[in-house]
Structures are given as C-alpha cells and as structure tokens.
Amino acid sequence: MILDALKRLFGGGMEPPGGISCEEAMARIQEFIDGELDPAEAGNVEEHFDVCTRCYPHLKLEEGFRKRVREALRQPTVPEDLREGVLEILEREEKGEPG
Amino acid sequence: MTEQGQSKPGFAEEALPHLEAVYRFALRLSGDPAEAEDLVQETFLRAYRAWDQYAAGTRAKSWLFTICRNHFLRHRDRGKRHQEIVEEEAVRAPSPAGGNVVNPVWASTAGKDPEGRFFDSIVDDEVLRAIDDLPEEYRTAVVLSDLEGLSYQEIGEMMGVPVGTVKSRLFRGRRQLQRVLYEYAVEMGYIPAGMGDSRDSGGGS
Numbered sequence: 001m002i003l004d005a006l007k008r009l010f011g012g013g014m015e016p017p018g019g020i021s022c023e024e025a026m027a028r029i030q031e032f033i034d035g036e037l038d039p040a041e042a043g044n045v046e047e048h049f050d051v052c053t054r055c056y057p058h059l060k061l062e063e064g065f066r067k068r069v070r071e072a073l074r075q076p077t078v079p080e081d082l083r084e085g086v087l088e089i090l091e092r093e094e095k096g097e098p099g
Numbered sequence: 100m101t102e103q104g105q106s107k108p109g110f111a112e113e114a115l116p117h118l119e120a121v122y123r124f125a126l127r128l129s130g131d132p133a134e135a136e137d138l139v140q141e142t143f144l145r146a147y148r149a150w151d152q153y154a155a156g157t158r159a160k161s162w163l164f165t166i167c168r169n170h171f172l173r174h175r176d177r178g179k180r181h182q183e184i185v186e187e188e189a190v191r192a193p194s195p196a197g198g199n200v201v202n203p204v205w206a207s208t209a210g211k212d213p214e215g216r217f218f219d220s221i222v223d224d225e226v227l228r229a230i231d232d233l234p235e236e237y238r239t240a241v242v243l244s245d246l247e248g249l250s251y252q253e254i255g256e257m258m259g260v261p262v263g264t265v266k267s268r269l270f271r272g273r274r275q276l277q278r279v280l281y282e283y284a285v286e287m288g289y290i291p292a293g294m295g296d297s298r299d300s301g302g303g304s
Contacts, residue, residue: 026201030270034244036251061205061215065277066245068218072226073246076126078119079136086118086143093147094106 018048022055029062107150113159121163127242128171130231142167165257204281212290220289229279237272
C-alpha cells in the first residue's frame with residue numbers, strides 16, 4: 001500500500017491519488033466532511049487527501065474550522081427551568097386552561 | 100407529564116428528549132435567550148396540539164425544528180434580522196471547474212498557519228456572534244449540519260429547498276464565517292495580516 005502511494009507521488013504520468021485530481025478533491029471537501037459522498041467516492045477523496053501533501057492542509061483547515069464551530073454551538077447552557085416551563089404549558093393545554 | 104402522556108401517546112418519549120436541541124437551535128435563530136425560551140415553549144405547544152398529525156417513524160427532532168423555524172420566521176421582528184438574502188442566483192454547488200474550490204482564507208494564511216490553528220484561539224462568543232450575523236438561510240443550514248449533524252436531504256426537507264440549495268447555502272455560509280473569523284484573528288494578532296491577494300490554484304496533480 002505504501003509502495004502504491006509512493007508510486008502515485010513520484011511516478012510521473014501515473015494517475016493522481018485516489019484517481020482524482022487535486023481540483024476534484026478540493027471541490028468535494030465539504031461533502032466529504034459532511035459524510036454526503038457515496039462510500040466509493042468518499043474512499044477516493046480520502047485516499048487523495050491522505051497522500052497529497054498539497055491538499056492535506058486544506059482538509060485540516062476545513063476540519064479545524066468545523067470543530068471550532070461545533071464546539072461553540074454546543075457551548076450555551078440550557079436554562080434549568082426550561083423543561084418545567086414547557087411541561088407547565090402542556091399541563092395547561094391538557095386541562096383546557098388559557099395560556 | 101403523566102396526563103399529557105395519556106392523551107398524546109408517545110409525545111413524552113419522542114418529543115421531549117429534544118428539548119435542549121430545540122433550545123440551542125432557537126437560540127441561534129433568535130439570538131436572544133429569553134426569546135429562545137419563548138420559542139421553545141411555542142414549539143412544544145404547537146407540536147403537542149398537532150401530535151396526531153405527526154407521522155410516527157419520521158424524525159421527531161426534524162419535525163420540531165421545522166415548527167420552531169416556521170414560527171420564528173412568521174413572527175420575527177422585521178428590520179432586526181430582515182436583511183436576509185435569499186434568492187440564490189446560483190443554487191448549484193461549486194463545481195470543480197468553478198475556480199472557487201480553494202478556500203480564500205487558506206490562500207491568505209498559507210505558509211503561516213496552513214492548517215488553520217488560529218480558529219482555536221477565537222473565543223466561543225466571537226464564533227457565535229459570527230454565526231448569528233449570517234443571513235437566516237445560511238445560519239439555519241450551518242447550525243443543523245454542524246450542530247445537529249442532519250443530512251442535506253433532511254435539511255432540504257426542513258427548509259423546503261432542494262439538496263443543491265442546501266449545499267450552496269452551507270458552502271456560502273461557511274465561507275462567510277471563515278472570512279469573518281479570519282479577519283477577527285488578524286485583528287487580535289492571532290495570525291499576521293494576509294500576504295496579499297494571492298490565490299492558490301489548488302491544482303497540483
């Protein structure tokens with residue numbers, strides 16, 4: 001497998017990593033990270049990024065960005081009385097009381 | 100919740116576990132904790148009333164998000180958040196031939212912070228502020244994808260748009276977010292200012 005990768009890197013004229021060009025790999029970064037590619041295509045894209053030193057940092061940048069956004073979005077704490085408030089309203093609804 | 104459980108079978112088990120997720124979504128929609136709390140109460144009340152119409156087996160969480168967003172959009176304060184887009188002139192996703200595949204932030208940071216470690220230096224409030232400043236259509240897509248992990252298909256069904264539009268909104272929203280966060284990081288000195296407007300072609304193979 002390592003030999004294959006080296007061949008792809010240095011064997012001029014051979015097919016690019018994963019069988020796709022850098023441009024094609026870059027165009028699929030979003031869908032790759034979002035898990036929207038079919039398994040075969042995702043495999044090709046992954047192989048390309050694993051092997052291509054030029055494209056790899058682009059993937060890392062996108063992943064770092066996503067991680068940061070996800071962490072920030074999870075951060076806000078949920079009010080303690082949120083559940084109680086909702087249950088109270090549903091209770092009133094159940095009894096036919098005006099909200 | 101016992102009484103509700105009796106007249107609306109399944110509601111307590113299927114809908115209520117998503118209370119926190121709906122709150123986080125509502126908070127990003129409204130940008131205000133008190134408003135988000137009201138939005139959650141309204142969402143669950145509407146869901147409760149319409150529970151008989153809920154198709155069992157579909158994802159309750161997506162359904163609740165839909166109710167929440169619809170209610171928010173109908174009642175949002177016009178003017179406050181109303182500079183929304185969105186007639187996307189091109190709803191198709193960026194194509195490999197589109198010349199738009201290389202992240203402009205990468206082009207600016209290449210050589211200094213190629214893997215974007217500067218994102219880790221930015222505090223949560225600043226990231227959230229940047230998210231809140233996105234047009235609603237982008238913001239909703241980003242939150243549902245990055246926080247909730249919904250698929251393009253699910254987001255499209257929720258927002259009433261085709262998958263291609265979801266892809267496009269996510270792409271544009273994330274690019275806008277990255278640009279804002281990059282500019283903030285430069286301003287704060289987390290990374291040196293850009294090296295100019297150089298663009299990497301991205302083509303190496």
